[in-house]
Amino acid sequence: MLRAGVALADDVGIDGFTMRTLATELGVVPMALYKHVANKQELLDGMVDLVWSEVIEPRAERGWRRAMRERSVSLRDALERHRWAVGLMEAHGRPGPENLRQHNAMMGCLRKSGFSFRTTVHVTSTLDAYVYGFALQQKTLSFETPEESAEAAAATQRDIPPEAAMLYPHLLEVVSELARSGYDYDEEFVVGLDLILDGVDVLRSDWRQEPAD
Amino acid sequence: MLRAGVALADDVGIDGFTMRTLATELGVVPMALYKHVANKQELLDGMVDLVWSEVIEPRAERGWRRAMRERSVSLRDALERHRWAVGLMEAHGRPGPENLRQHNAMMGCLRKSGFSFRTTVHVTSTLDAYVYGFALQQKTLSFETPEESAEAAAATQRDIPPEAAMLYPHLLEVVSELARSGYDYDEEFVVGLDLILDGVDVLRSDWRQEPAD
DNA sequence: ACCTGAACACCGTTCAAGT
């Protein structure tokens, strides 16, 4: 049932996802759903945790940097497959078991790699925030592939009102450049990710200086 | 009217924010709102842009790093004052004028500071993603102040089921540590922010090596 | 005891009926 919920939300988006449409999709009467979940929020929580189950665990043996990179890419992939999920992370509900398992592995990997308690929290928080935010940004923007994005940028550039060119010269300049060269979400994501991992490296060596932690 | 919408959303959250409650708040009949706005989405878009208007523009004269830092903190502050806003960034609607003004200033500041086109986009994208994601994370977590969070962590630790201690040992370890020392969102945010800015520094010097760009 | 369909209290929005 949770699986059917995820599939439906993938298809129709979160707005089209209602108790009633899910019920008809499953070929049951709407109230039948309430035999398995207390309310819609609990259903959504379960679906979000199912998305978490798709994220690979970081493996410390491969080195902290590669492990963090792989798991961040994996999380981003999951959020890309299920665009509705990132908007639901806000759920005040308790984190599900898959979420806990995932973050336990994250903490374990960093601690084993010699990070202090505090730094472990910092790194986890920063990486998660970046992945969430990137997924949110991508959901906002409309175009999909590099080609599409180049075309979209070109179109935007074409019908820019003359006064906008005066108001937003630098923005226009960048849009023009993107129209030429295209915009690739995958590449954009990993550049930012590697940038953050560079920053983690700096943080790590800083903390190394203070053995007290 | 947009201002009243922002105030109401601040008060009651996005779930309690309906056309009808806003109308009664303003002392008018619900349909009167449709004289000023085509539909609810357009109203929300306007409200989001009002939030953007609270964000300070980066000023290149202060140096790119300080400028980026100040504007990121300012954006995060705005999203903290208006918790509902980050969940609405997803709106597929066109970005508002304040949003455009803001990003124009961002691009201008970075370009003037000697960043290449590509790097300017990378830095903007990464910083925005981090701030969005951090705001989203903070909205998810329940506690507010360092003291509250320490208490919450302690409570969580107290009533952890015995099997959870086995399943999530590393998570438990970190929660225990947080129970001791507390958790400060403000500090957490700036640590991650400075970490990213360190990474930007690395990226910047790398690109410097390739004058072609 | 269990299932179920009508019903409730909402929502955003339409639209005809008043002025």
Added chain:
DNA sequence: ACCTGAACACCGTTCAAGT
């Protein structure tokens, strides 16, 4: 022409009425 209130098509959820 403008305003407005009833009405429409939905929603999540309750609950009594059937089996």
